[in-house]
Amino acid sequence: MNFTFTSFPTGPVTWYCVEEGVSYGRDSTSLSSNTETLTTNTCYDTQPGWSDYVTSDGVSSNSIGTD
DSSP: OOEEEESOOSEEEEEEEEETTEEEEEEEEEESSSEEEEOSSOOOOOOTTOEEEEEETTEEOOOEEOO
């Protein structure tokens, strides 16, 4: 799943994927602008019927359903 950081400061940021209620991974990147979309090395879920989201620095994204 692609996701966008909006109104985050530039520089290093760490996030976790929360899939089917389970937090996993710890990934990071360096943001070059305060709004940046990540399209690679993000979260991936193949189990239908649940919802997933990303959390970073205490901020959670909106949830998206998996199909």
